[in-house]
Amino acid sequence: MTAEDQLATIRRASNIRSYGVIKSIMGSGIIDSLxxxxxxxxxxxxxxxxxxxxxxxxxxxxxxxxxxxIVIQSHADLSQDMPLYKADTFAVVEKPQFTEKVTDL
Ligand SMILES: [Zn+2]
Structure with a gap:
């Protein structure tokens, strides 16, 4: 596993942490279309x-x-990332070296 790979998990963890903060601020008033x-x-x-x-x-x-x-489409490393989903601007990829499952709000 490379330091760059590690960076991807750090970024994902930081996204998930920030959602936790949003949730704690908005509570049950959280708006799905936000x-x-x-x-x-x-x-x-x-x-x-x-x-x-x-x-x-x-x-x-x-x-x-x-x-x-969740990555910008052109930032997927197609030599190793497995594409799971594609939207207009971004994609979701799986990295075979990371098997950890994450949960969100
Ligand atoms: Zn990127």
Whole structure:
């Protein structure tokens, strides 16, 4: 496992932590259509990309692909990442070296 791979898991963990903060602030008043910004969960050390997904959409993605990483399409490393889902601007990929499942809001 490379340091870059590690970066992807750090970014994903940080996205999930920030959702926890949102949830604790909004409580039961949480709005599904809320547009959210997700840090690209790729392994590129120079990446600063932000992906816009709604809260509802993100919850579905995590539920359907608990091992997935949400990345800008061009940031997927197709030599090793397995594409699971494609949207207009982003994709969800699975990295075979990471088997950990994550849960979201
Ligand atoms: Zn990226």
């Amino acid at each position: 547009p959210l910004r997700v840090r690209c969960e790729c392994a590129l050390s120079t990446c600063e990309e932000i992906i816009e997904v709604s809260l509802h959409q993100r919850r579905e993605l995590r539920r359907n692909y608990p091992r997935g990483f």
